[in-house]
Amino acid sequence: MSRIQKAFQDKKAFIPFITCGDPDLETTEKLVYAMEKAGASLIELGIPFSDPTAEGPVIQEASLRALSGGVTTDKIFDMVKRIRQKSQIPLVFMTYANVVFSRGIGHFARQAAEAGIDGLILPDVPFEEKEEFDGPCREYGLDFISLIAPTSHERIRMIAEKASGFVYCVSSLGVTGTRSSITTDTGAMVRLVKETKEIPCAVGFGISTPEQASKIGATADGVIVGSAIVKLCGQYGRECVPYVAEYVKKMVSAIS
């Protein structure tokens, strides 16, 4: 059983996202351990991209902070290797197509797998373009994670059929960022996926409060939270670890 499959075993998975190198990679590494201890089941590590078109202002700014701090894909791979000596928590990279493409897709997939990464999420690679990325990922044992959106409708079946690892269900229209209310019937999206394939479904985009997590978590296998955590990193900088750990603990107990 893969690490990702284990993340969804016998419990609802809480999946935090952080931007690597915001404010620096030492803090990112500490955050991984602290979030694991606080009950996170799987962690999304964002490789910052200069022009993240699917992100709202919070993650855009974090990406800029990280890049101006000098973080690079090479340094992130090294950090993952360090983490893997201490932790077996499932880790997936979330970044943009060009970060992977510019390195050579096969090269990137091999290095990521060797470092101990379990999966890859590219929000600007839809089903129609996925083969170019999915092939090399499969070759090196990475799950290429598929996304479905509130606008996907009849596309859900086709996407679910070819999905691996878990399915990332986008809860709302628009870009990442906290929202006061989520109106999409995410339970229905999850049901449509499961009609086609028995694969874990995690819901993300816009979730920030324990109440939202609990409600969404009731009909999903996992809950993904990015901006609310990245906001704490932006607010507290190098001191953010205990604040993030406390927040993760709260969210984990809300969905348990």
Add this chain to the structure above:
Amino acid sequence: MKKGRYGIHGGQYIPETLMNAVTELEEAYEFYKNDPQFNAELTELLNEYAGRPSRLYFARRMTEDLGGAKVYLKREDLNHTGAHKINNVLGQILLAKKMGKTRVIAETGAGQHGVATATAAALMGMECEVFMGEEDTKRQALNVYRMRLLGAKVHAVTSGTATLKDAVSETMREWTRRIDDTHYVLGSCMGPHPFPEIVRDFQSVISREIKEQLMEKEGGLPDAVLACVGGGSNAIGAFYHFIEDESVRLIGCEAAGRGVDTAETAATIATGKLGIFHGMKSYFCQDEYGQIAPVYSISAGLDYPGVGPEHAYLYDKGRAEYVAVTDDEAVDAFEYLSRTEGIISAIESAHAVAYARKLAPEMGKDQIMVINISGRGDKDCAAIARYRGEDIYE
């Protein structure tokens, strides 16, 4: 070639949230592009409203001065709103209207595409919001006012480098927020399929007219067609109907900014490499980790780190040539055309004029060159004055 691909370039690299919207657009376009009623309406708008066909003007003084090829200027600057942008915008907004959309959004660099979109939206009674890099709202304050006057809402984009690429990113983000009633009027032959094809088709009226007009005036084809290239919409429009005519040299003039050997450049084909960004695979200015480079040009309309996928393909095939023109050369050409022909072109188009000044003397007197004057230069006067050390108030 696969649908939406130009060789290895093109594709649809966009968030899942937008996939059904681009598929719907593709289906609508496939239907309406062959619909006689749609085409009749569009032709009527282009002729009666935008003032087409635009003139193909023989630049006698420039020809005599350069002493080589006969120089013709395709006067897209004479179109309503002062640039070629209106050709694409009228097509796309008419299409959006047929699709039942009530709101349009657009990015703009120099402001020409924003003004054209605001204009057509006013004409067709649609809500309009334009995203423009904050840096560009300063460089092109007059165009911001024109858009507001036309009833559009202008958002100054502060993210990233606050220029055209950030305006495109922000417009894409806005489209994912609100899709049902909204069409994204993309202004260049770039982005995810079907945009590069739609924009090229609507702009290809330029080369169709050049071909007919030159046949009438000279009884043949031109030897070279020159156009400036940012994303590349005026260039692809000026090239398209000549692609099959192998004897016609197609020359795209990119913005070198302070020089292709400096970091302050926007010459994508000269300095970029293959990548994936803004929905397409093409050439992009980027660093070794795939981070998109902050580009620079005096021209807000060419200040973009990528190039449309069909240009990337024409370059790969060797069918079109791409040359880089510096700020200095473009400003010189801006002044040269003003004094020699009494035509104040856009600083974007002046990049093509600059290369024409080098090329024409090398060509024979029996040869013919066409330069696409993609827009008028009123918007640039303050910036050029500043470049020359003079402060003027608009």
